[in-house]
Amino acid sequence: MKVTRIYTGPDNESHFEDLDVPLKTNRYGSLSEAVPVGGVMFRETPSGASLDFHNAPQRQFVITLWGSCEVECGDGDKRHFGAGDILLADDTTGHGHITRDLEGPRRSIFLPLPADFDVSGWRV
Numbered sequence: 001m002k003v004t005r006i007y008t009g010p011d012n013e014s015h016f017e018d019l020d021v022p023l024k025t026n027r028y029g030s031l032s033e034a035v036p037v038g039g040v041m042f043r044e045t046p047s048g049a050s051l052d053f054h055n056a057p058q059r060q061f062v063i064t065l066w067g068s069c070e071v072e073c074g075d076g077d078k079r080h081f082g083a084g085d086i087l088l089a090d091d092t093t094g095h096g097h098i099t100r101d102l103e104g105p106r107r108s109i110f111l112p113l114p115a116d117f118d119v120s121g122w123r124v
Contacts, residue, residue: 001032003086004079005119006056006071008094013074019088019122037061038112045069047104055096056089059113063087067106072098088119 003019023030047067053074068082074095080102081087091097 001086003061003088003119003122004081005088005090006073006097007090008092009075011075012094014091014094014097015073015075016077016079018124019119020124021122035111036114036117038114041110041112043106043108043110045101045104045106045108047101047106049101049104051099053096053098055094056092059092059115059117060089061086061111061113062089063109063111065107065109067104068102069106070100070102072100088113 001021001023003021005017005019006014007017009015021032023032045067062081064081064083064085064087066083068080070078070080071087072078074097082103
């Protein structure tokens with residue numbers, strides 16, 4: 001299962017990284033190992049909203065349920081996220097990123113992660 005990570009590089013700018021969550025086949029599809037999360041938050045953002053450079057307030061998965069947005073990294077790279085896309089917001093320091101809502105209202109869920117959660121085994 002694909003996840004896009006946004007993180008702060010040594011240059012203090014945010015960058016994208018593609019991850020692939022390992023899944024194990026079972027009798028009803030495929031399933032990952034359990035990921036520890038610290039709760040769930042729900043957000044609805046109006047179409048056309050924009051949030052200038054900011055950092056993720058904590059390490060968290062952002063899963064878009066409805067609508068779409070564009071995220072721009074500090075290095076200028078841009079990606080679109082729509083329904084079903086998973087972003088690991090991991091740029092809690094540095095220059096941050098810009099979020100622009102394209103189609104809305106955008107509905108998302110946020111799943112905070114422990115600071116020590118290791119995704120190195122998910123690298124493509």
